[in-house]
Amino acid sequence: MQGYGVLLHLLAAAGDDGGAALLVHLEHEGPGLRLGVAEVGLEHVTDVAHEVHGIIPDHDDPGLVEVGLLGRPHLLLGVGAGCKAYCHTVHSRSHRRCPVAWYSYGGRPAIVLRVTDALTTESPDAGSAPPAVDAPNSALFTDQYELTMLQASLHSGAAHRRSVFEAFARRLPAGRRYGVVAGTGRLLEALASFRFDEAQLTFLSDHRIVDDTTLEWLAGFRFTGSISGYAEGEAYFPNSPILTVESSFAEACILETLILSVLNHDSAIASAASRMTGAAAGRPCIEMGSRRTHEEAAVAAARAAIIGGFASTSNLEAGRRYGLPTVGTAAHSFTLLHDSERAAFEAQVASLGRGTSLLVDTYDVEQGVRTAVEVAGADLGAVRLDSGDLVAQARWVRQLLDDLGNHTTRIVVTSDLDEFAIGLLASAPVDSYGVGTSLVTGSGAPTAGMVYKLVSRQDDDGTFISVAKAAKNKASVGGIKHALRRLDEHGTAQVEVVGVGISPADDGNDRPLMQQFVKEGVLLPGWTGPEAVTRAAERHALSMAELPGAVRRLQRGEPVIPTEYEEAS
Amino acid sequence: MQGYGVLLHLLAAAGDDGGAALLVHLEHEGPGLRLGVAEVGLEHVTDVAHEVHGIIPDHDDPGLVEVGLLGRPHLLLGVGAGCKAYCHTVHSRSHRRCPVAWYSYGGRPAIVLRVTDALTTESPDAGSAPPAVDAPNSALFTDQYELTMLQASLHSGAAHRRSVFEAFARRLPAGRRYGVVAGTGRLLEALASFRFDEAQLTFLSDHRIVDDTTLEWLAGFRFTGSISGYAEGEAYFPNSPILTVESSFAEACILETLILSVLNHDSAIASAASRMTGAAAGRPCIEMGSRRTHEEAAVAAARAAIIGGFASTSNLEAGRRYGLPTVGTAAHSFTLLHDSERAAFEAQVASLGRGTSLLVDTYDVEQGVRTAVEVAGADLGAVRLDSGDLVAQARWVRQLLDDLGNHTTRIVVTSDLDEFAIGLLASAPVDSYGVGTSLVTGSGAPTAGMVYKLVSRQDDDGTFISVAKAAKNKASVGGIKHALRRLDEHGTAQVEVVGVGISPADDGNDRPLMQQFVKEGVLLPGWTGPEAVTRAAERHALSMAELPGAVRRLQRGEPVIPTEYEEAS
Structure with a gap:
């Protein structure tokens, strides 16, 4: 489990296919976790139409049961404390009981069913790492008055x-x-880790934020x-x-x-993104605002930008968690690091290939473009403009590129763009827009x-x-x-x-x-x-x-x- | 370890006290983790002047060694992979070798020295849960171009x-x-979890974001x-x-x-907070903007608000992680939940005490104040005003409270306050300000x-x-x-x-x-x-x-x- 984040979602459609099914049955057991080994052979693991049922949670509280794919070869069931799990697989109508591994996930007990290597031959991507969503405990992303209201309403009975x-x-x-x-998807993911575990309860108890009755209620909380x-x-x-x-x-x-x-x-963020992609009228927009917002908000912002029509993001964690397309090449510091702009371009092209995007405005834009073309040739992927009057600049840079024979070299513009600046650039020969600050701050909202x-x-x-x-x-x-x-x-x-x-x-x-x-x-x-x-x-x-x-x-x-x-x- | 976040910081001052010392000595061993049991008796565990030295990290790379208190009774040392740890405690100049537990923390190997129960008798708060800082792996809170620049500069040698x-x-x-x-403190905490572990490396590798040479460099990355x-x-x-x-x-x-x-x-956030606390001129400001910003940003915002002079926050996770004072009582929904405003006030006072703050503007403010005083009496802690012309309202509510004999009942105002609104309220008989949206959005910046x-x-x-x-x-x-x-x-x-x-x-x-x-x-x-x-x-x-x-x-x-x-x- 180490190093694996978890993607929480229900397996699609239960019971409506005739293929192999995974049945999971949970029975009561005393609290505490045990470590076992999960070696469960499943047919058709990449078929998401497995059936999951027969879950008997603890304390007769149906709670929220999360079922997720830890990448293709893993299934994770988050369950309440004090449950016991048995896994049955159906092979041609025969049931086989198999051991499972207990893990803690997000501070709560969870079961992981790991599929054996034998299976990976049937699922070509089973050996690759799963797309992963980290899920810290979300229970205290909460204003205190919610818990004091809870206490008072438990007291009055109105709760x-x-x-x-x-x-x-x-x-x-x-x-x-x-x-x-x-955000709805993120919210539902966070809801799965909204649990009052030891760390949360101890804090609330130590600081006497709520009384014992309320603590007890919170300890058993599952959204029903x-x-x-x-x-x-x-x-x-x-x-x-x-x-x-x-x-x-x-x-x-x-x-x-x-x-x-x-x-x-x-x-x-999605609302701002949508205005920008509307203004871009089909030209791809790249989200690159991570540095202008909180580091976790940046990941959510990248996700929201894609929903609002952005094509890609520079944020790697967003790529990892949500499978978003990520992009990026080089900053001014890379040019300044080297002894000359030419040396920097040569280093970049040697390592990243001629299809890379060269940032040409560190010193003089015209010279930068000429050097870029000299270094990378006609196959140069793109030049990036990050300052100055972008409309005028894009026009003459396009002309210069064409004159040099670089008709397929694209022009990427960045530099404090917002939907209005993008709109202004509509008439300029720009191929894509990189948007940062304005996007992640909601463009004024x-x-x-x-x-x-x-x-x-x-x-x-x-x-x-x-x-x-x-x-x-x-x-x-x-x-x-x-x-x-x-x-x-x-x-x-x-x-x-x-x-x-x-x-x-x-x-x-x-x-x-x-x-x-x-x-x-x-x-x-x-x-x-x-x-x-x-x-x-x-x-x-x-x-x-x-x-x-x-x-x-x-x-x-x-x-x-x-x-x-x-x-x- | 389950459920415990980790507070990463160096123990204060090494070697300058004559008390009991904890010496930690790390020697090379092959990679891989072992589980042991940590039962280390220490004198004066609550004395943070323990000495930690003799660390010999892996590969002769001094790396960044984090030492933290997992609450008082735990010490955590984050070390590079492939290290071995021995713990010596000094009791009256005698050295005792003791077993340690290997754990993974934030995806990297770590040693936890757990103090025995015997010791808790010497440290009254040793049994309580630690203040905890969750530290998700921060390595991919990174724009892709940083890693492509890394690759190209490794290639050119300029790296x-x-x-x-x-x-x-x-x-x-x-x-x-x-x-x-x-943010500097948060940054230094995040730096400790800036590690390219399996999940990060697999993502970068699967998506071919960087080449193998770069992956290898990243795997060994420790900030030096x-x-x-x-x-x-x-x-x-x-x-x-x-x-x-x-x-x-x-x-x-x-x-x-x-x-x-x-x-x-x-x-x-801190800059906005400072302007607000300046305008408040000594009256306490309460941070309550969590709902207006990303859930993790909210925790950081509460922290920054306190730095900028705020007195407290409604955000419970900020209270848990950083020990910030938290406050909160009730929202309009609590009043609406009950059959009448009076029933709601009675429920709140019965559970939270007469010192609570009653929200009096759900229906009619004057009637709300009168009911609040009837229910809670002269000891009513505060009334909260959340709408309307706050300056005028605060004046007549103060007069009404005084007329009713509630001279010590405070007036808390909330409702889209910013530094300008706070400044306008300077002449009104207001006791504290609750600030939300404007604070967490930097008041326009x-x-x-x-x-x-x-x-x-x-x-x-x-x-x-x-x-x-x-x-x-x-x-x-x-x-x-x-x-x-x-x-x-x-x-x-x-x-x-x-x-x-x-x-x-x-x-x-x-x-x-x-x-x-x-x-x-x-x-x-x-x-x-x-x-x-x-x-x-x-x-x-x-x-x-x-x-x-x-x-x-x-x-x-x-x-x-x-x-x-x-x-x-």
Whole structure:
């Protein structure tokens, strides 16, 4: 396990194929971990249609069961403490019990089923390292008041009232015409490591942040509710019900900060990214803003940028975790390190090949371009311009390259670009844009401003009632929401229709927006891991294509479609 | 080890006390890890003046040796692969050899010396959980071009040229009069986990990002250079040499993104925090912005806020990792959850006590205050106002509280505060400020805009030459820098004096600014962990007190002191 991160997601589709199945059965056992050896032979390990069922968790609490692929040849089941696991494999209808390895993952017990070498002959990539997601314990990415509210509501008994919380944005950043949902996949991944383990409980206990009753509740916490909302990549508008959490008050309450941190950050970046890729009008954009934001935020920013249409990132950890395409060649320091620009270019080309991108503005751009072409010849991949008047420069550099016979050498521009600068460069012969600061700071809107509000809860007699605070400028619309995007006869979006307490009526060709991510504690397949990023980027392109063309205007304006409420009559 | 994060820092002062000492001796052994049991009796384990020496690392490479306290009863030594450790304890001058446990920490081998229970009787807090810093592997918080430059420079041989890189800000955010350095401690902690382990190397190899020679170099990478710069909490100005890295080009080059990510983020937050605490003029400020930024950035933001003078944070993980004071009571959802505001207040007071803070603006503020006082009586700790015209509201709420006899009940205000709003509230009877969005987004400047530039490198003949690129608007001053703050006869700062290639002359009462953090691969004590945060906050207060009074003006202006270069004549 050492050195392996874990990609948490459900295996796709259970029970609907007739192939080999992996059955996992968990039974009670006392707490504590044991080390065993996992040598499980499976047929068709690369077939993700394995069946996983028969899980009997601890304390009769169904909890959230995570099932993930540790690369192809590994399966990981995260389970509650005090469980015991047996693995059965089905070979031509025969069941075989096999040993499993207990591991701790993210501070909680987990089972890893490792597939034998014999199997790797059937799965060509089984020997390669898995794409990996590090998952630190996320339980204390939490504002203290959530736990004090938990304590007080456990005391009053109201903690157990069924509740509906909703994450939404009251408004878009000033002048923006749309926002882009991102972070849901990361949130679901983080939810799997939202566990109050020894380190967390000890801290809370030592600092007397909550009482013993609350500590006990937290120690046993597994999210058993349901989560639905807008899929990643989807455009959103003011009051779009982006995420809905249905559970007891206690369970939903303590997720507030984690949910908002992830959605507010990632959506801000994806929204900025989408404006930039719109302005780039098909020319590839490269995310290179890691150095301008927190090192972990940088990884999330790269992920959000890809969802917003970026082609690649310079961030290696983002490449490792989410399988994103990474790029990079050299900085000015590389030129300065060598005795001359020529020596630097020669070193770079000798090592990275003629297809590399040479940075030509360390001293004099024209001389830089000439030297680059002399060193790399007609096959030079690209030159990078990182300063000066990029529009004018790109024009004469293109001319110079063409004059030198380098018709296929591309021009990459970087240097504090934002969507407006990219728009200005539309007429210049530029091949791709590298974007940093402006992207990772949300291009003036570094946070999406989403809030997370209790909108409905059960009364003592079990009926749900809508709730909302009345505070000035912060009034919310109570009640559980459903949403669809109303399309006209051409398939163009007209209205964001939000049903309050009801599903709004589909007028024939409307597109429903609510997706279910977690159902009664079980993470549904398809919303996490690298695949979710790819799907989100595709979804984003479709969502943008469906909106009125004005959505791509960069000038300040109103949301490109209005949000309208529909209530039960 | 499970569930324990690790606090990496050097034990304070070696060899200068006469008490019991822990001697650790490491000898070569083949690679691979063994599990043993650590049962080491130590006298005075809570005395941090243990002596650690006699370390013989692998491959004759001194590397970076981290020594940390895993809470009081644990010592952790991170060492290179292929080492062997013996632990000797001194009891009345007798040496005892004792077994140690090998563990992997952050993917690298580490030794943990666990103290027996017997000892806990001597150290009252030895049984409590340690303050913990999670340290994910930081090696791929790196832009790809650093590794391709590494490859090309290994190929050309220039990788081994001794080099000096400098992190600095060419300018402050528009209109700002000063900046505040923060992040250095986090950077040094992350440096300890900057290791290319299996997961990192496999990714780089699978995606053919670098060649085998480079992979081999990365696998053996340990930072052996030196790092110096401004201490955390210190004010800085344009071109202040905030961080200087001296090493081979290769070693310094690959740290670029990590260094900039941490410094740019944390300094942006600390700079905003400092303006806010200045405007608050002594009234406590509470950091509560976690939900408005990436979940890990939130932890760093809380840390930076404390350095910038904040009194506490709502972020629990920041409390756990860095020992920061945490606070929190209840949100509007808690009121909405209950059948009435009164029922909610009663539940909160019953569980959290009369000293709690009641949020009174869910429905009607006046009624909320009256109900709060009726429920909690004269001992009510505070009321929180989160909406509306806070200045006017604070005045009449104070009057109402006084009329009701609640003279000691404090007024906490929150609601999108920034330094300007705090300044406006100076005349209102407010007791503390809760600040969120504006703080964690740097109050309009979410990144500090620092860059990391090669300023000096060795030539083939070994002489150092200053280097700088000439690119328009991005020109840098080459050469290694030293800095001091020139004070007048009253001890007030006048000029930021930066010596280029020389230490600037001290005119008698100047204050040197450069501190050494890492010396030839060894982390020097005092710059990491919770203590470093406390010291940085104290240092910040002193640094601000030394600057001209105009530093506290919030209006746009020039840097409050000019930066002047001094060169060898």
